[in-house]
Amino acid sequence: MLPGRFAAETIVSDVAVRVQSNAESESDLSDAMLQVARALAPLKSPRIDRLVPRSQDAARRNSLSATFGLGAFPLHSDLAHWTTPARFVVLGAASASPSSARTTVLAVPPLSTEAEFNSVAAGIFVISNGSKSFLGSICRKGCPFFRFDAACMKALNPASTNAYQIFDHHLRGRPATTVQWCVGDILILDNWTALHGRTAIAKSNDDRVLLRLRVGGQP
DSSP states (O other): OOOTTEEEEEEEETTEEEEEEOOOSHHHHHHHHHHHHHHHSOOSSOOEEEEOOOOTTTSOTTSHHHHHTTSOEEEEOTTTTSSBOOSEEEEEEEEOOTTSOOEEEEEOOOOSSHHHHHHHHTOOEEEOBTBTOEEEOSOOTTOSOOOOOTTTEEEOSHHHHHHHHHHHHHHTTOOOEEEOOOTTEEEEEETTTEEEEEOOOSSTTOOOEEEEEEESOBO
């Protein structure tokens, strides 16, 4: 049973749930997102980010906007530059229209064979995190999450390039779920087993504004 501030709940995929809130303002939406996040895990110093379309020139360094601008964002993990990426990502639509860019979601499919998994796991990348950059991989045995983000992961050697190509090829052709946003929508993503992206911004004045709240993880 959803609390009174929520109107409906939809299973988007195995790794994502969409909730329609009754939020009438951005502040109400933030409160609703916090309520959802606290039901997932305890929050420590929660921060809600405001996401708006940005051109490459206006984007933050090492961000997807810096690489792709108003174009489509490829599938990626959120906070892949953290030592442990966020466990969940909660997104909320503060502003959106039928023509706004949509969010794409894909559950990471199992790698076909143990040899393929080992080839992907063997790739070591430099994970750009400012002065705290470190070495990491897309996956490894016993690790509960995948890490995948072209914006912050730089191949260290040919094995890394091969790992990226194998994993990228593994994802291509898989049908991603597309989320069309309505104001007040909240999307809950399992960030350890799902990747998400964005369709291209159709017009420079796209009014889409998303709020983002990360749950768990370790910087």
